[in-house]
Amino acid sequence: MIRAKIGILGTGNIGTDLLMKILNTKSLECTIFAGHNPDSANIKMVSDMGICTSVDGIEALVKYQNSIDIIIDATSAKAHLHHNKMLESLGKYVINLTPTETGKKCVPYINGDECVRCREVNMITCGGQATIPLAYAVLQTGCNVSYIETVSTISAKSAGKATRENIDEFIETTSGAMKMFTGVDKTKSIMIINPNEPPVNMRNTIYFQIDQGDFREICEIVGRTELQVKKYVPGYKIIVEPSFIDNILAITVEVSGNGDFLPEYAGNLDIITCAAIEMAEKYYNNVLIKER
Amino acid sequence: MRQPLIFDSTLRDGSHAVKQNLTEKQIREYCKAIDGCGNYVCIVGHGNGLGASSIQMGLSGLDEIDMLKIAREELKKTSLGAFITVGFGTIKNQIIPAIEAGATIFCVACHCTEADTTKPHISYLVSKGIEVYGVLMMYHMASKERLLDEAKKIESYGAKGVILMDSAGTSTLEKVKDVVGYLSSELNITIGFHSHNNFGMAVALSYVAYQSGADIMDGTLRGFGSGAGNCQLEALVALFEKEGIKSGVNLKKMLEVSEKIVQPMWEYKTPVNDISIVSGYAGVVSTVKHKVLKIAQEYHVSGSDIFLELGKRNVIAGEDDVILEVAEKLKSKMLSH
Numbered sequence: 129m130i131r132a133k134i135g136i137l138g139t140g141n142i143g144t145d146l147l148m149k150i151l152n153t154k155s156l157e158c159t160i161f162a163g164h165n166p167d168s169a170n171i172k173m174v175s176d177m178g179i180c181t182s183v184d185g186i187e188a189l190v191k192y193q194n195s196i197d198i199i200i201d202a203t204s205a206k207a208h209l210h211h212n213k214m215l216e217s218l219g220k221y222v223i224n225l226t227p228t229e230t231g232k233k234c235v236p237y238i239n240g241d242e243c244v245r246c247r248e249v250n251m252i253t254c255g256g257q258a259t260i261p262l263a264y265a266v267l268q269t270g271c272n273v274s275y276i277e278t279v280s281t282i283s284a285k286s287a288g289k290a291t292r293e294n295i296d297e298f299i300e301t302t303s304g305a306m307k308m309f310t311g312v313d314k315t316k317s318i319m320i321i322n323p324n325e326p327p328v329n330m331r332n333t334i335y336f337q338i339d340q341g342d343f344r345e346i347c348e349i350v351g352r353t354e355l356q357v358k359k360y361v362p363g364y365k366i367i368v369e370p371s372f373i374d375n376i377l378a379i380t381v382e383v384s385g386n387g388d389f390l391p392e393y394a395g396n397l398d399i400i401t402c403a404a405i406e407m408a409e410k411y412y413n414n415v416l417i418k419e420r
Numbered sequence: 421m422r423q424p425l426i427f428d429s430t431l432r433d434g435s436h437a438v439k440q441n442l443t444e445k446q447i448r449e450y451c452k453a454i455d456g457c458g459n460y461v462c463i464v465g466h467g468n469g470l471g472a473s474s475i476q477m478g479l480s481g482l483d484e485i486d487m488l489k490i491a492r493e494e495l496k497k498t499s500l501g502a503f504i505t506v507g508f509g510t511i512k513n514q515i516i517p518a519i520e521a522g523a524t525i526f527c528v529a530c531h532c533t534e535a536d537t538t539k540p541h542i543s544y545l546v547s548k549g550i551e552v553y554g555v556l557m558m559y560h561m562a563s564k565e566r567l568l569d570e571a572k573k574i575e576s577y578g579a580k581g582v583i584l585m586d587s588a589g590t591s592t593l594e595k596v597k598d599v600v601g602y603l604s605s606e607l608n609i610t611i612g613f614h615s616h617n618n619f620g621m622a623v624a625l626s627y628v629a630y631q632s633g634a635d636i637m638d639g640t641l642r643g644f645g646s647g648a649g650n651c652q653l654e655a656l657v658a659l660f661e662k663e664g665i666k667s668g669v670n671l672k673k674m675l676e677v678s679e680k681i682v683q684p685m686w687e688y689k690t691p692v693n694d695i696s697i698v699s700g701y702a703g704v705v706s707t708v709k710h711k712v713l714k715i716a717q718e719y720h721v722s723g724s725d726i727f728l729e730l731g732k733r734n735v736i737a738g739e740d741d742v743i744l745e746v747a748e749k750l751k752s753k754m755l756s757h
Contacts, residue, residue, distance in 0.1 A: 279476050279741050284534060292537045296510035316474055319507040320738045323533040323561075333741035335475040368745050373718055376475055378744055 130420065131157040132412040135189045135220070137211075138202035139163030139181070141288070141390055142225060144170040145401045146200055147179070148388035153405065155412045159195045162188035163203075186211040193218050197416055198408050201226055204290055205297070215248070221411050222248040223404045227290075227297045233305050236406040237261045237356050244411045254396040255280035255302045255317060257403050258332040258364070258383055260309050265353040266377070267310050271341035276312050278302060278334050281320040283327035286394035295319055329384045330395035331367070336377040346370050350379060360406035361399050362386055424630055424660060424667045426653060427583070427612065427638040428459040429645070430682060431491065432503050436467035436646030437686050439710055441481040444490055446685055451494035453677045454641075458669035459653075461525045463501035464491040467646055467707055468738065469529060470502055470518055471509020476740050477707065485517050492522035501525040505557075506537045508738065511544050519548065527583065529555035531736045532562045535570035539577050546578035553612065553636070557737045559584040560591060560703060564602045571607055581610030583638055586625065587707070587737055589616025589648055589700040596628045604633025612636025615651045617643055618700025620692050622651040627659055637667075641674065642682040647706025648696035654678050698724045702731025711740050719747040721754065 134156055136143045143163065150156045161174045162182040175181040182188035185207075189199060199215060200223045201208055208226040215222050221244075224231045231250035234243040235257060243249045251257065259278040267273060280302070282291075291298070302317040322328050347370050357364045361383065368380035383395030390397050431450060435442055451462060464487050466472045466480050473480035480487075491500055502523035504514055507530075515526070528541045538554055545552040554574030559567060571582040584599065596613065604611050613629035613636070615622040626637050639651030657669045695713065699706060704727050712730075716723040729746045 275475075277475050279474075279738075281739060281741075289536075292534070293540060295507055295537055296512065296540060299507070299510050300512065318474060318476055318738065320736070321507065321531065321534050321537060322736055322739065323531065324734045324736075331741070333476070333744075337475070368741075368748060371744065371748075373715070378475075378741070380741060380745060 131155055132197045132408060132416050133157060133159040133195050134408060135160045135162065135192065135196040135199045136202065137162055137186065137189060137199060139165060139168045139170045139174070140202065142202040142397060142401060144174065145389040145397065146202060146404060147174060149401055149405045152388070153409065155409055156405070160188055160192045186214050189218065190214065193220070196220055198223065198411060200404055200408065205294070221415070223407050224248055224250045225400055225404055227253065227294055227301055233308060234407060235260045235309065236360060236403050236410065237353070238264050238309060240407060240410050241414065243407065244414045249407055251400050251403050252305045253298050253302045254282070254330065254400045255298065255319065255332060256305045257399045258330070258381060259334050260306055261353050261357050262334055262350055262379055262381065263306060263310050263336070265349045266336060266346055267312070269342055269345045269349055271346065272339040273310070273312050273336050274339065275314040275337040276306055276310060276334065277316045277318070278306065278332060279318040279320065280396070281322050281328065281331045282396040283330070283393050284321050284323040285327045286330070286390070286396055287321050327393040329382050329393050330399070331380060331382045333368070333378060333380045338375055338377050341377065343370070343372065346377065354381070361402040363395050363398060421665055422635055424665065425460040425636045426458065426657070426667055426669055427501070427636050428454065428462045428640070428653065429614070429638055429650065430462070430640040432463040432465050432469070433467055433645035433650055434640050434685070435465065436707055437644050437649070437688070440466055440473065440478040442487070444482065447487060447490045448494055450677070450681050451491045453681055454498065455495050456497035457673050457677070458667065459498050461499040461501040462491060462495060463503050463527065464488055465503055468505055468508060470504040470514035472505060474508070477738065478710070484514070485521050488518055488521040488523055499525050501527065503527045503529065504541065505529040505738065506541060511541055515541060515544065519550065524550065526550055526552045527555050528552060529557055532556040532559045532567060532570060535573040538574065542574065542577040542579050552579050553581045553583055554579040555583045555585055557585045558587045558705060559599070560586060560588060560595070561734065561736070564599045567599060568603055568606050571603055575607060575609045579609060581612055581636060582607070583612030583614055583636055585614040586616055587705045588703045589618030589622070589706055590703040591615065591625050593621070593624060593628050596625050597632045600629045600632035600634050610635050612638055614638035616645070616700070616706050617648040617650060617692055618696050618706070622649070623655045623659065626651040626656055641678045642686060643691065644682050644686050647699055647709045649691040695723050695727070698727045702727045704730045704735060705737045707737065708740055708743060711743055715743050715747045719751045721747055721750040725750055
């Protein structure tokens, strides 16, 4: 069977982790691994593995466009906005991992099937991928939620330069997407960087202000959702089961990474690369195979 | 003799003492009374700063921007300050509205090892011509060398000074002397110190910080603040006066405001009690006290045990969600015995 051909844009840690994950799938292959940094140790390593690499960035994707079905953009917000016009003209399916507003906001568990029909999907933030599925699930029980708050703690070691300089964007993007997916008007997002050694796993706590809720039903759907997300994010684990104090429901979910390229504590990076791979596979199964 | 600058956080850290429920009347009365007393700045808002009103860290009774506006109306001589922790509030949602509400001095805080996260916020404020100070919270968790590296980053972003926060109230006099002395010999910007009273030493710690080179004394009237409370400013000012150090504060007036306005706000028995001593001993951020007590009660476990466990896990400011996890673990451990 012919695999879906992936062009990875961005040769940093995220791009390289994506590549390692692609190597573990049955339906995807990386045809070009392109970035800008000629000194990148990752490019050298990937090239040594016999995979086509380039330091010409987007130009390389243009050159190899005939052997690409899907482009995953793991560059920066600034770079994505800069080359988005060119991506558009290539007419490929784009999975956007940069903290920009372009593309349809996507949480595979919720709207993955629908998102294969767009030109570009936006993977929101790591905190969004971790918390939105559970919030969406709680809302499915029909309870009356007036406010949702999420707190994401990540290890200092997993927070690179871009993360550190974009904390405001993380907060605003996460709370905005939460609002969009749940329909709850009042949302808030908090981010904490924890420097402890050994590094902590990513943890996310979600609080809901609830007027009326069926506790048993909430626990059930939360448990089911955990298993669904776990299918594409193996390290997704609820560590504090839904608990009520007064009218506040709290759930804590931890995400450990798969250790494909990034260390295991970097669950915050793993969850977004896992979500991107899930979308690439969905696109392969729902669109490419049918076209062929 | 260097003049100490008094940063008055009564209506900021003090918010913790009343579970973020300062009233409009209290803010108005306090600001009116303290205005022109000689404090360099009055900082007003949620105890954890702008954007921190949350289930995680306590919901504010008043809107944070309204708090600033109320204070703005009453402060004619003393500057109005705002405090923000990166990760809780943002430039767009909090800093810009706070500037519009009339705050003229900002403190931008982060955990003591993560100063690079403050770059966008400090740079933005500096670009607007606003006086800004970087704040390194939980300073006891890093070495003095690391603190210097972090303080230098804050300096490079254009901040006028850096304030070390002994957020857990776990310092010794020797530690303050060592760290502040080291930083003051290496930095060009002003250094500040913010102490907590878990071991009944907040005033002494601040005084030693001054002697070691810190110029900014951040505290509250009556020690009104989170956990065991803060450095009691009127006591510190009196100590300065006795030693011939001119702080520029009208002590008589400050004592009056403390007695007449702050004392009635704080319905405590003794803030330095068993729980806050354990909290300081464990090195846990002071701000979690009320939440620990509430959850301890809900789960029928000991608040002290929660504090000790939080200490073992090295929780930092804002990680209040860990309390629930710890309480659950303690409870299941109890049940299995």
